[in-house]
Amino acid sequence: MAKKTTKQKSIEETLWASANKLRGTVESSEYKHVVLGLIFLKFTSDKFEERKQELISEGKEKYSNMVEFYTMKNVFYLPEESRWSYIMENAKQTDIALKIDTALFTIEKNNPSLKGALPDNYFSRLNMDVSKLSALLDTINNIDTLKDKENDIIGRIYEYFLSKFAIAEGKGKGEFYTPKSIVNLIAEMIEPYKGKIYDPACGSGGMFVQSIKFIENHQGNKKDISVYGQEYTATTYKLAKMNLAIRGISANLGAVPADTFAKDQHPDLKADFIMANPPFNQKDWRGENELIDDPRWKGYDIPPKSNANYGWILNMASKLSENGVAGFILANGALSGGGDEYKIRRKLVENGLIEAIVILPRSMFYTTDISVTLWILNKNKTEHTVELPDVTRNYRNREDEILFMDLRQIGEPFEKKYTQFSEQHIQDIAKTYHNWQTQVIANGEKQSLYKNVPEYCYSANLDEVAKKDFSLVPSKYIEFVNRDENINFDDKMTSLQKELGDLLEQEAESKTELLNVFKKLGYELKL
Numbered sequence: 268m269a270k271k272t273t274k275q276k277s278i279e280e281t282l283w284a285s286a287n288k289l290r291g292t293v294e295s296s297e298y299k300h301v302v303l304g305l306i307f308l309k310f311t312s313d314k315f316e317e318r319k320q321e322l323i324s325e326g327k328e329k330y331s332n333m334v335e336f337y338t339m340k341n342v343f344y345l346p347e348e349s350r351w352s353y354i355m356e357n358a359k360q361t362d363i364a365l366k367i368d369t370a371l372f373t374i375e376k377n378n379p380s381l382k383g384a385l386p387d388n389y390f391s392r393l394n395m396d397v398s399k400l401s402a403l404l405d406t407i408n409n410i411d412t413l414k415d416k417e418n419d420i421i422g423r424i425y426e427y428f429l430s431k432f433a434i435a436e437g438k439g440k441g442e443f444y445t446p447k448s449i450v451n452l453i454a455e456m457i458e459p460y461k462g463k464i465y466d467p468a469c470g471s472g473g474m475f476v477q478s479i480k481f482i483e484n485h486q487g488n489k490k491d492i493s494v495y496g497q498e499y500t501a502t503t504y505k506l507a508k509m510n511l512a513i514r515g516i517s518a519n520l521g522a523v524p525a526d527t528f529a530k531d532q533h534p535d536l537k538a539d540f541i542m543a544n545p546p547f548n549q550k551d552w553r554g555e556n557e558l559i560d561d562p563r564w565k566g567y568d569i570p571p572k573s574n575a576n577y578g579w580i581l582n583m584a585s586k587l588s589e590n591g592v593a594g595f596i597l598a599n600g601a602l603s604g605g606g607d608e609y610k611i612r613r614k615l616v617e618n619g620l621i622e623a624i625v626i627l628p629r630s631m632f633y634t635t636d637i638s639v640t641l642w643i644l645n646k647n648k649t650e651h652t653v654e655l656p657d658v659t660r661n662y663r664n665r666e667d668e669i670l671f672m673d674l675r676q677i678g679e680p681f682e683k684k685y686t687q688f689s690e691q692h693i694q695d696i697a698k699t700y701h702n703w704q705t706q707v708i709a710n711g712e713k714q715s716l717y718k719n720v721p722e723y724c725y726s727a728n729l730d731e732v733a734k735k736d737f738s739l740v741p742s743k744y745i746e747f748v749n750r751d752e753n754i755n756f757d758d759k760m761t762s763l764q765k766e767l768g769d770l771l772e773q774e775a776e777s778k779t780e781l782l783n784v785f786k787k788l789g790y791e792l793k794l
Contacts, residue, residue, distance in 0.1 A: 278410055279427035285406040292396040299428045300502060304386050305404065307509050308370060310412040311343045312351035317413060318342045334377070341515045349373045358404045361397055364390040380517065384508030445473055445544040445596070446631055448688040453542050453594040454481040455697040457643065460655050461491040462539025467527045467582055469496030469520065472507035474542040479516055487656045494518035495536055497527045528552055528578060533586070541583045541593035548598050549575035567614055569607050576601040577611050584620060584644060593644040602640060602739040613737040616729060620644050623670040623700060624739045628678045630686045638675060663706040663715060669732060670703050671741040672696070672724045699724055721746040
């Protein structure tokens with residue numbers, strides 16, 4: 268008999284299970300902050316020890332306690348009380364929570380780039396059961412955070428916990444996590460290679476992390492990018508700073524966590540790329556009553572009203588550089604409707620700012636199952652050429668056009684009830700978009716490789732959009748095939764006749780077999 272194989276638990280699954288053991292002493296909403304704070308501590312300590320051994324092997328042991336020899340390699344210097352070895356030596360002590368808080372405080376104090384990033388007296392305030400905290404420390408102690416640099420173990424743990432927590436919290440609660448495949452799609456479409464990247468609702472910094480990965484995957488240089496963001500929730504703001512710090516990404520997320528509308532911390536920013544997933548249909552955002560004369564609405568005559576959807580759009584539009592491109596997610600309701608939103612949407616179309624509207628599949632998000640829209644704005648839709656690290660883009664003039672795409676039939680299952688894009692899906696979608704944007708020279712003539720495809724994509728000119736009363740709903744432009752019209756009635760009925768005949772024949776055979784069985788047993792059925 269073959270032995271039953273046991274599936275090996277991943278690091279992420281092990282940590283999630285270990286965090287779940289905190290149940291009863293810690294609210295589930297605190298899991299990610301507990302585990303990610305400790306992961307940060309372990310990772311920075313592993314990096315420190317690695318650099319220390321490097322110095323010793325180079326015959327520079329006398330420099331092994333000098334801060335400069337660590338910071339020059341983008342490694343945080345850790346005093347004795349901040350090192351993981353010290354934490355583990357004291358893991359069973361009753362004051363271990365205080366020692367963890369002291370370690371985090373000392374790391375932040377000695378490394379200015381971490382100012383405001385790490386939890387302040389967090390573990391002491393939670394009053395956790397010492398044995399459960401100690402067990403979690405043991406689990407984390409077994410993780411070699413430096414083992415697989417290519418697969419980015421720390422990044423995987425961050426992503427896994429954020430997604431699992433979003434699932435655990437359920438619809439309408441907690442932090443809005445943007446699935447990685449959507450972020451990757453935005454990055455592949457707008458190609459944030461060089462310049463300033465901005466996210467006005469940056470959450471835990473996932474957009475920035477994937478942007479940097481995109482640059483590295485396409486032979487770019489992450490030093491060519493400057494990161495700007497803003498986040499309202501204090502704990503998420505800290506998480507974003509940690510998330511970026513462990514990857515060596517320098518970012519300006521504002522001096523403090525703050526509301527982007529009420530306290531814009533980047534008022535003069537002109538970004539080359541914007542990537543965002545702001546809250547959907549946000550109510551009570553103060554725009555209608557308190558931000559009437561805000562400079563971000565300049566040129567649109569009226570402030571956005573109702574929910575904040577158009578407030579987010581105009582905030583991002585106001586921050587684009589002369590060649591700036593924005594890719595962001597919004598609820599589908601922003602695509603149509605009347606009133607003041609209609610007036611702003613019409614002006615966005617007439618100004619030629621909208622480049623593409625892309626409907627995404629349902630069930631891609633953990634906190635809502637609705638279909639949502641990816642908007643792409645572009646300040647420069649004129650004919651021009653851009654040299655990117657791994658490709659040259661010869662853009663054609665698209666000032667009078669908008670690309671509509673419908674991706675609702677694209678995707679693959681993910682975690683049973685969710686949908687995601689595969690890498691191939693992302694490449695194919697981005698290729699369609701880039702083919703639409705660009706032109707090639709063939710036989711001395713400029714030609715586009717793009718073609719409209721029924722039920723997938725359509726390039727509409729602004730006159731067509733005006734005739735649709737400036738609605739941006741893709742199904743109003745993309746051709747859909749009415750398959751019912753193509754059905755031959757006789758052929759269909761003949762097919763159904765055969766299928767039904769086969770079913771009835773099978774039923775008759777089953778009935779005969781059943782009657783014979785009862786007859787042989789001496790219990791003949793009289794029908």
